[in-house]
Amino acid sequence: MPNATSQNGTVEDPAAPGVGRTRTVRFRVKRCDGPGKPSRWESFDVRVAQGEGANILACLQRIAANPVTAEGAKTTPVVWDAGCLEEVCGACTMVVNGRARQACSALIDTLAPNDGDEITLEPMSKFPVVRDLHVDRSRMFHTLKRLKAWAPIDGLYALGPGPREQPARQQERYAYSTCMTCGCCLEACPQFRLEPQPGRWDTAFVGANAIGQTLLFNEHAIAGELAPDRLDEMLAPGGVSDCGNAQNCVKVCPKEIPLTDAIAAIGRAATIHGLKRFFAR
Amino acid sequence: MSEPRRVIVVGGGLAGLAASARLAEQGLAVDLFSLVPVKRSHSVCAQGGINACNEVARQQGFSEWMHMDETLYGGDFLADQPPVYEMTHWAPKIIDLLDRMGVPFNRTHEGFRDLRLFGGSLFKRTHFAGATTGQQLLYALDEQVRRAEAGGAVTKYEHWEFLRPILAEVDGATRCVGIVAQDLRTMQVRSFRASAVVIATGGCGLIFGKSTNSVSCTGAAAARCYLAGAWYANGEMIQVHPTAIPGADKCRLMSESARGEGGRVWVPKTKGDTRHPSQIPPAERWYFLEERYPKYGNLVPRDIASREIFDVCVNMGMGIGGENMVYLDLTHKPREELDLKLKGILEIYEKFAGEDPRDVPMKIFPAMHYTMGGLWTTFTPEERAADPVMDRDSGRQRVTGMALGATNTMQTNIPGLYALGEVNFAYHGATRLGANALLSCIFDGLFAGVGIANSARDEAPDPASLAADVFDAPAKQEQDRAEALRARARAGAPDPEVNPYLIAQELGREMTDASTVVKTGERLEQALGKIRELKDRCARATLADASMWTNQNLAFTRGLSDMLRLAEVILAGGIERKESRGSHYRLDYPDRDDANFWKTTIAEYDADADAPRISYRDVIAPMVEPRARTYGKTQSAPEAVRQPETPAPAAS
């Protein structure tokens, strides 16, 4: 609130320059009180100013401060997951207007430019709902553990420099290394399915992100030592051969990671690894 | 073989993960607590790079000693020197280690690690992985901790909130012997025993409302340690990053690397020039940083750049279109090079501002970014012979570093309670140099981890030997605190007077306005009064959610109460420090005052007054004498500024 002694100019004031007319945006939110509880839809009207740069999370914050539905019913604040708010942590992934994406980069001026426009929010459907828009993605981290997604270095002591690497190879690895485990590729994948039971995680399809990570680690001089172990996992049920080539993963990836390239490359490596294993046994 | 001693690490960012990996390697069992899955910690947001002396820079005249000197100079000599000495001398080894872990550092044609220029240095000494270096380093450490987790040495408690340290009298001294934490899904509150507790919870950006920080950076964990008796040092030292993209929910960082790779900051020379930036010829652009700082140009330290932008926009009214914005221009660089080195941040700008910064200059303004102050920590100095290679520019025979493995390394004033990374006050003094944060966090974890392991193994009492009540009582208190909040819950919007979200907004606005780029004693006092009012209202805050399952409303309100206590520390420190030093710039005391304030501010919680008590400790400075911190500033060039409809004088 600007006052007589304002000295550091906050950008919060509604009269801030560049901020235009306000309008009402309706949010239809699929809510659920917890695992095993039924889902329901609630609507909220949120005032948004043109040009203020509001995103879905800013609107959810406004709903949290004023948890009253469009019909005037008092309710609880919507629960959601968020972190960096700049699309590098992956936390705020949800289904916005039917499509998996990060809520932080979903700008209201783009999605709902006119007064009365509607935006629907749903939790991701491929992971168990914790509450409302917040889901449990621990399966993705479990898969990274199973794939030994690390470099088996000798320890944290100073043992000299790492391997030299050509820039082309670094660029290739970097692309896969920007994967933020958000789960968009899995949400959009027709082959990846909700598996609430951790006991079935190791035989159900691992999905594109895991295949991309397999390539990332197999391509590194030290991490690549574990490539045969990772390829064993890729040959197992739920491995790379369960991919159905719908290629949605690469289209919804917010980091534009060439996931389908990884699927093909790992498919090739798995074929060779499978043949080797067949003849070596 | 007996069970290994357990160490609790709170926070899974770079510092917490580095500490966890080190402690696991040392044979300890680690319980790692984090509000978020550790791979989503705020360290992912770091963009530019990580500083370390390297072979190229060394052959150009750089050294570890100079890295230390730059860091101290940048921090306006407020940092204790031995930790900075040790950190800068470990830096090259840390880069090597990260390289072995598989961090995809950008490479030269020949396959060596590429380097970029960064603020506060005249040498290229910053290693980087695109413009998402923090993300890449975090992932590398996350992978190593996952490896330790798979081996059974680390147990993760993700979506758990640290509520307080547990203190106990052991052999006549107060020690930290565990923590109380809450599972944010089941809302279960319970205590955990440990031989040592490491706090690595980062900064407190959310106290300032819109900052560049993640939503988990509330500072509540640090506040809870402070409320339990830990000292909070240099709270007033808050870094405002000069280049951020203002938004409705936060200000998104536009990395210093944009300037490191050649980005230029300018405003139109004509006040209120409304032409499109590409229509403004170079002669009619005022590159004010380059003119005022011919040597460092756009790469002066952040506090200086922020103040200059502030001066140009607020004092001179020269911001773009009269608004508080300046241009950060990369359009003169080839697209391919930009994509190779800066893609990550350019995409952020493109997504959130809707314009391609490869074609159109970015519009930016300063925003709260980093917490130099933090929990006070100590160390054991170690005097040794200067290294002829690393210290060749020092002109000294003897230097003072930190003793590796000392059990008090980065220990707070409470034995058994350690603070690592951004949450402590070490290393950065009154301003942090760009690309030193990642270094300090990883160094802290790796270096202090050894001492913490020694402490847990050799010094600490076996927590199993302590009475159950030591742990049950604080857990019960936290349970009651949560219940009390829940008891006030009712669905729907609370009265604005007691609406926790609105109180938080008011806090953010007040702190941003009173205590960021420029401060005055009067305004700080006024803000302190406002915080007291907010504290009172927060004590009566009404929740809208009474549920016992994933109640974010409750966690938010509880955190807000602790954030307000930390806000008081920041303001009180600012009021008492009657000088200008680094990021702390007082209009009413514009000069540095070494005689009275070359000292570390210590805030101690006075429970009776529910307010901080401020005292000072001498800065430990055995090596470098303070000198004027000018960065070669020349007289600014207001004569180059054109008034509308006035013929242009030649640009200088």
Next chain:
Amino acid sequence: MPDHDRPAPFMQRHHFLLRRLHSLAGIMPIGVFLMSHLTTNSSVVWGLVNANRIPEGHAGAGTFQHEVNFIHSLPYLILIEVFGLWLPIAFHAVLGVYYATTGRPNHARYPYQDNWRYTLQRISGYVGVLFIFYHIATLRWGWTFLIPGGTQWEAQYAASTLAMALQGGGDGLTTPGLLVSAGYMVGVSLLVFHLANGLWTAAITWGLTVTARAQRRWGLVCAGLGAAMMVMAWSAVIGFATLDPAQARLAEEAVNRGHADPAHVEPAEILTQNPEGGRP
């Protein structure tokens, strides 16, 4: 519950091998057979070029009869059929249906072209299995009760009986016959799509096309192949659905009697260009 004591089920132990064999079977022998089968069957149209060598009746039908005669002259035909065709098709079909049921098509939410093909690949698989079963059961195994008009397909009158089977009898196209012909049209079209798209995905599965550009390039090749096969498939179905059985019978008898041989070309014949078309 993981079963630590019992060995994993067969399908799990050989998961990757079965997936790859499934892919392989679709190309070889099934895909290769489909191409040759469509070449043969579309001869009812392209065989018209042999009009000068088949004097009586419909030259396309005659050419087709000639092709069929060749196939039926192969030794151990039944073994080739069982082990080279029916079993691979059954293997590909059973596994394919099982694999398809593990997915949940979502083209409504993600209406990308690739995703549509994912869905269509599965639909074409399901329909294809039914179609192939009907096709083999009615024409090869003689389940005539499934054919309107009850025509029994006979190898020595391959074209005419096939035409009758498609048309619902020998008296022109009936309504049930139209349904059968339309069913054939749909069935073969889906199978051609299934093969062309399967070739495209197989190249990714096996890791031949690793980059998006390579995949696009190979996609053009597959689309071209698919288009060519589609032309053959449609011409075959339309050709038989409109073939006059009586005209076909004339040509068949000529070929069967040895009075016409569309494959046999004598140099002299080319030179003399007998305008009557018949052989001396």
